[in-house]
Amino acid sequence: GEKVEQHESTLSVREGDSAVINCTYTDTASSYFPWYKQEAGKGLHFVIDIRSNVDRKQSQRLIVLLDKKAKRFSLHITATQPEDSAIYFCASASSGSWQLIFGSGTQLTVMP
């Protein structure tokens, strides 16, 4: 079946540095790529997404890049803060599909 691979299972950065989390997908029909954040003991919540009609999207300190040729997308968190520490999940969906396929998650730790 279709897959989303999340390359970093853990990532540690110093406060103020940037963090980058990379994902690749297999379904060429994928057109929607959201990112979710899970803090310890809680459910996931949506942070940012990108659709296939653009290759870059920014929301404050979060930047998502999409490379459709390489079937790769990435989340960049700039000027990291301790509260950015969490598990981040990438996901993808095909156009018209309600089903998201999730990556396995990246545990980000921001060290003071």
Add this chain to the structure above:
Amino acid sequence: DMKVTQMPRYLIKRMGENVLLECGQDMSHETMYWYRQDPGLGLQLIYISYDVDSNSEGDIPKGYRVSRKKREHFSLILDSAKTNQTSVYFCASSFRDNTLYFGAGTRLSVL
């Protein structure tokens, strides 16, 4: 207040017992989901519901069934629970834009 509520938060059951996990949402979302989360595997979709009595299997439906009799309520049932169903279960809902709203999860241990 936009919320997805899961009950109970923690549950311990013996193998062979029946399990009922409940989920409610106050956003009138049509679509609701049940996922399980296991270490290293991310989230796996068990069932998706498009509205009342309109349910479809996800990627791992075996051993589970669901019930949706009201739009705001979606239940996951394990008939005769197995030890490999020990996991964290998440319910989610969405409107029409693919953005999912998740509950806080139910941690189920089957002994």
